[in-house]
Amino acid sequence: MKQVKTNMAGNVWKIQVGVGDEVTAGQEVVILESMKMEIPITAEESGVVDELKVEEGSFVNEDDVLLTLK
């Protein structure tokens, strides 16, 4: 199971993909809001979005899983 994780703590501002969407490596999938900055999070691997683990507005810590890919 491939995972997309956060690289820093913050709030989930926008989720840019939905379950079943195809994602390519390097694609922006989530934007966090942290330290008053927009922090784009990209997928490191390609795959299809299997499950979203967070909602917009939720707090995530560094290394938390945002979504899984299959």
Place this chain on the structure above:
Amino acid sequence: MSHEALWQEKVEKISRGGNEKYHESNEAKGKMFVRERLNLLLDEGSWAEDGLFANSEKEGLPADGVVTGTGKINGQTVCFMANDSTVKAGSWGAKTVEKIIRIQETADKLEVPIFYLVDSAGARITDQLEMFPNRRGAGKIFHNEVKLSGKIPQVCILFGPSAAGGAYIPAFCDVVIMIDGNASMYLGSPRMAEMVIGEKVSLEEMGGAKMHCSVSGCGDILVSSEKEGIEKAKQYLSYFPSNYKHKTKIGDSKPAPEFEKTLEELIPSNQNAPFEMKDFIDRIADEGSFFEIKALFAKELITGFARINGEAIGIVANQPRQKGGVLFPDSADKAARFITLCDAYHIPLLFLADVPGFMIGTKVEKAGIIRHGAKMISAMAEATVPKISVIVRKAYGAGLYAMAGPAFDPDCCIALPSAQIAVMGPEAAVNAVYANKIAALSPEERPAFIQEKRKEYQENIDIYRLASEMIIDEIVPANKLRAELEQRFELYRTKNQVFTQRKHPVYPV
């Protein structure tokens, strides 16, 4: 047989290195023979070798597994040591160690850079009494490296393993170039880790080149082939003088290339939106001159060499595209190390600030962000080379300090018109100052109140106001920045400053 013929025969035999089968297995891994590597690194016919006959009376130990000598790279004299992994896997015997120590001593006397071409399995345990604990044992190699640090450039190219104690050769060098797939650094091998602590892990995962260049920070430059690694090492050297007594030669000046999007157009007006700082650097540096250090590690901060009007400089820049350009423990470490490197060899520093501050939260506090941030600030404060600080967009809180803000004696602090200097951004500041008042207001009244206070705050930190207060030295439109930097770096060349008198600081580490 004549004397010369006998000599010739011996030299040829030794120069072939170890058993043929080791040459073959190296070739299969994309590894060159040690003498081929040296031929690529050094100017043709420029090198003189020491200790070729070391241990030649013993069978199977040609040159005792290491080639040492002095040669030239693009006309610049350097010393080198290069392990021969076809001889007992490049392991260290007593004479191997003595050869390495001697070439370090030579580099010290000649005051020239030293190159470590490492490809070694570590100590020959069978020879440990002769090479490990004594005064001129392996420990002396590291002792010398520490002593040479900041005196002469020390460059490591890691072609294969550098195991256990041997892993400290790269650790004390100024820069470590690692060949992906072959280079590795580790104190205990995976086999040892399984035996001693019960961990099952692959070599690549635990000590591979990619891991060290992106996670541990022990590696600086990841390359895909030996040839590329050698090229990178030569390129790296071109930014350096031979030793700390000299300055890097000024090269030919090249203008920065023209781009469709100008510097000004590149910077988003929304302070919170990301942009690519490397595009910014490309527009102020001489074309093709940017040479990044630790490109894969702590990417929220960019460090690298470049030339402006032919003069070598070091750049420390926040990268808003990665983690918002926020400073983390690793990025602070990365900056401290790079600043120290530049300062040791008189390479002027350019800071490009677009920083929301140091990261906050439990995770980073536990990781000692304050302690790591202190390293960056002290390295930057101590640097006496010409320092120019450019506030590109925001510089908030201790971020301003870390990026050579006005209190840290930059030769000038320049602000672009897009700059915003403050303890914190308007959103956070209004929340902090008026939290109780905002809470007491009805939900309908809140937005207007917050909007008004933010506007007041913005006016209060207006960049022209800061210039009027002489907090910053100059405001320069983005598209005129390159010309401004050309002029100022040229004018600051005579800077000669001693930071303070003492033995040495108590480093925050």
